[in-house]
Amino acid sequence: MVRIRGALVALMLVAALPGCKIIKTPTPEEKAAEAAKTAFDPATKVDAIWQSQVLPDLEKRAGDFKVVKQAVASNPDEAGAKYGNPRKQNSSPWTYAVKLSGKIVAADTASRAGTLDVDVDGDGKADAKVQIGPAIRGTALRDALDFLDFNEFRNQIEWAQFGKAFNEKANTSFLAALPRDGLVGKTVTVTGAYPLPASGQLPLITPSALALGQ
Amino acid sequence: MKLTRKLTVAAFAGVLALGTAMPAFSADLIAIITPAHDNPFFKAEAVGAEAKAKELGYETLVMSHDDDANKQSEVIDTAIGRGAKAIILDNAGADATVAAIKKAKDAGIPSFLIDREINVTGIAVAQIVSNNYQGAQLGAQEFVKLMGEKGNYAELVGREADTNAGIRSQGYHDVIDDYPDLKLVAKQSANWSQTEAYAKMETILQANPDIKGVISGNDTMAMGAIAALQAAGRKDVIVVGFDGSNDVRDSIKAGGIKATVMQPAYAQAQIAVEQADAYIKNKTVPKDEKQLMDCVLINADNADKLETFALKK
Numbered sequence: 149m150v151r152i153r154g155a156l157v158a159l160m161l162v163a164a165l166p167g168c169k170i171i172k173t174p175t176p177e178e179k180a181a182e183a184a185k186t187a188f189d190p191a192t193k194v195d196a197i198w199q200s201q202v203l204p205d206l207e208k209r210a211g212d213f214k215v216v217k218q219a220v221a222s223n224p225d226e227a228g229a230k231y232g233n234p235r236k237q238n239s240s241p242w243t244y245a246v247k248l249s250g251k252i253v254a255a256d257t258a259s260r261a262g263t264l265d266v267d268v269d270g271d272g273k274a275d276a277k278v279q280i281g282p283a284i285r286g287t288a289l290r291d292a293l294d295f296l297d298f299n300e301f302r303n304q305i306e307w308a309q310f311g312k313a314f315n316e317k318a319n320t321s322f323l324a325a326l327p328r329d330g331l332v333g334k335t336v337t338v339t340g341a342y343p344l345p346a347s348g349q350l351p352l353i354t355p356s357a358l359a360l361g362q
Numbered sequence: 363m364k365l366t367r368k369l370t371v372a373a374f375a376g377v378l379a380l381g382t383a384m385p386a387f388s389a390d391l392i393a394i395i396t397p398a399h400d401n402p403f404f405k406a407e408a409v410g411a412e413a414k415a416k417e418l419g420y421e422t423l424v425m426s427h428d429d430d431a432n433k434q435s436e437v438i439d440t441a442i443g444r445g446a447k448a449i450i451l452d453n454a455g456a457d458a459t460v461a462a463i464k465k466a467k468d469a470g471i472p473s474f475l476i477d478r479e480i481n482v483t484g485i486a487v488a489q490i491v492s493n494n495y496q497g498a499q500l501g502a503q504e505f506v507k508l509m510g511e512k513g514n515y516a517e518l519v520g521r522e523a524d525t526n527a528g529i530r531s532q533g534y535h536d537v538i539d540d541y542p543d544l545k546l547v548a549k550q551s552a553n554w555s556q557t558e559a560y561a562k563m564e565t566i567l568q569a570n571p572d573i574k575g576v577i578s579g580n581d582t583m584a585m586g587a588i589a590a591l592q593a594a595g596r597k598d599v600i601v602v603g604f605d606g607s608n609d610v611r612d613s614i615k616a617g618g619i620k621a622t623v624m625q626p627a628y629a630q631a632q633i634a635v636e637q638a639d640a641y642i643k644n645k646t647v648p649k650d651e652k653q654l655m656d657c658v659l660i661n662a663d664n665a666d667k668l669e670t671f672a673l674k675k
Contacts, residue, residue, distance in 0.1 A: 237654040239626075240493070260511060260541050261503075283540030285503055287496075299650045303481055304529050308495035312536050 188306045190313035198317055205293055206245050206356045210339050213248035213268050213276065217351070220244065224344055233294045241344040243291035246353065248276060248338050249361075255331040261285055262328070263352070266336060276351045278338050278358070281323045287311030288354040289318065292341035315354065322358060335361035392638060393423045393441035394631075395434070396452040401554065401582055403605050403627055404452060406671045407476060410631035411450045418639050420447075429521065431458035438462045442469045448638035450631065451486075452477040455523040460485060472641055474634040477627070478526055483651050488637050490653045492625040494526050497604065497657030498533025501623045504659055505538065505577050505602045508620055512543035513574035516566045518559055518587060519551045520579040527551070530579045530604055538577075547573060552583045559586025567594055574599065581605035581622055588618050606660050606671055614665040621661040627671035630655055 194202075211219070211231050219227035220242075228234070228242030236242070253274050254265035260283040265274035279285065290296060290311040301307040340355035392415045399405040408424050415422045423444060427434035434454040441449050442465070449466055451473055453459035460482050463473040467485055475489040483489075509515065517534065520527030538544050548566045552559035559578070563586060567573065576591070576599060578584035584603030591599045603610050606624025613619040633653075640646040660668055667674045 237493070237650075237656075239655040240496075241656070261506075283537070285537070286499070298654060299483075299652050303479055303525065304491070304493065304495050304654070305525075305532060308529070308533065308536070 188302065188309065190306070190309040191316065193310060194313040194317050198321075201295065202289070202293060202314070203356060205295065206289075206339055206341065209292075209294065210245040210247045210341075213246045216244050216246045217275075220344065228344075232292055233296065235294065235297045236291065237298060240291070243288050243341050243343045245292045245341045246339075246351075248353075250275065250336065252331050252334050252336055255280075255328075257328040257331070259283075264331060264336065265350075266338070274350060276342070276353055278336070278340070278353045278355055280326055280355075280358075281315070281319045284315035284318065284354060285352070286343060286354060287314070288341040288343055288352075289314035289356055291343065318355060323355070326358065326360070331360075337361065389419055389421045390447040390642060391421045391423055391444060392635065393425065393437075393444070393446040393449045395425050395427055395437050395441070395449060397429045397454070398426050402607050402609070403581070403625070403671065406627045407452055407631040410628035411476075411635050414632040414635040415450075418635065420635075420639075427454045429454050429524075431455050431462075434459065435462050435465075438466055442466055442471060446471055447642045449473045450634050450638060451475050453480065456480045456525045458523070472638065474638045474641075476630050476634045477625075478524060479652060481525075486651065487641055488634065488648045488653065489651055490630050490634050490637070490655065492627075492630065493654040493656050494529040494625075495533040495536075496654075497623040497625065498530040499537050500657060500659040501602050501604055501621065502534045502537035502577065504621045504661060505534075505575060505600070506541055506544065508600045508602070509544060509575050511541050514545045514547045514570060514572055515575040515577060516548040516550075516563075516570065516573055517546060518562065518576065518578040518583045519549060520583070521553045522551060524554075527554075527579055534577055552586065554580050554582055556582040556586040556589075559583035560590045561586075563587040563590035564594070567591070567596065576601045578603045581607040581610040584619055584622065585609055585613065588613060592618070606658070606668055608668070608670060611660065611665045611668045614660065614662055621659065624658045624660050624668060624671060624673065626655050626657070629672060 209231060216231055224242055231244040232242045248268050250266040250268040252264050253267045256263045262280040264278045264280055266276050266278055267273060268275040298307050337359045338355045339357040340353045342351040342353045345351050394408055394411045396404040396408050412422045412424055425437040427437055431454050449471055453475060459480050464485050466473055472487040475486045477491055479489045479491045519531050547570045550562050552562045576587045578587055581603040584601050588601045601619045603619055603622040606622050610619050610622045637648050658673060
């Protein structure tokens, strides 16, 4: 009996062997190269689409600030479907793509999260805040683009890093060069996006393009 | 005395009769598995899921894995053995969980993950998680404001195997590191635990008496930190947490902890059960497997409205 069982085990072992294959252990260098190939690089990913997709998409879909503001006030969801990303997550607030021109009535350049208060309707009072960095809050640029979907990313961290990379791109491509003095009184033209503000708060716009006038 | 005994016996018999009669009408079973309920956050998840399951006519099997991957594997075996129709799971680790829910899937039981995501898609039917990064950014922005954009601070990090510990820490730093005058002088894990956070806070305070703020990966650790700070007479140190527990709400109202971020734990668990119900009844799968739910900043302005991980209207 024991012998039969032994033979059986031997037979099974022999049968199992062809399934085995000797695999070379990768060297640390090979491992690093492999990791680099698959590693997520948010800055490169944003660089690759910034000129070709991001700016054209926002320019095309951005509504006039006053029109968007009115549309949001009457129906945030309808406004979102038009000026936002309909593929957003259900519980996330809408983020709207907008264009505006106006006069800078105040500038906070003391905070690292610098902002411009812009009067759009000419009543001397601020209608929107525009982020000028270097610290930029939120992920409005990512969230307004209608060709992006969280489910195409590996996890929240990569999605988040991707969102932050848009802010860094705005910083390096035009905000870093913006003067910090004598801003009040100048006119400014902005394309960008803002998430649905809390009641009583001004829209906080993250710019994808910004030009100072006189 | 005699009467009571008689009544007790009668009641007992009644229960027995009910118990044996039950299988005839036995409803479908939903297993609800979370970390230990001593953290009110996980308790709210279990309570929320259970209430919704009962409302939809299911039996429930509520279990805890105590953040132990082996125990998680065991309780999932129990759920499989009991013939659960679905598993609602707040998992015990992004990597270790994959095999466990794969096992359930192979046994024909769908899993609906809440709170913590895994790095693999296609094994769970749904992963409904808080947008921890968005929440961490809210908390960090408030922290930066409270700190006046400068000063030394410490960070308490959660359990490292839990993806949320890393996501929140990263969300914090993606905001805070933009402010070069804010200096991180100590970063330690207190494993989500209040007692561990108390001890860690004591040693951090000894080494860094000039500390101005503490940002914590969750509320239980924030509670430990504020207790240690208050015991040392340091009421000036700013503490910010994450979760939105009633304990921290009360601390905010009493002027202790300054802010936290509420995760919609109760609603999240209920949505998971609704999706499980749709799957069980009609094989309907949610549009997206990974679903993010936004968090809400809680500070002295709205602490009054917070109750068991939900904001009153």
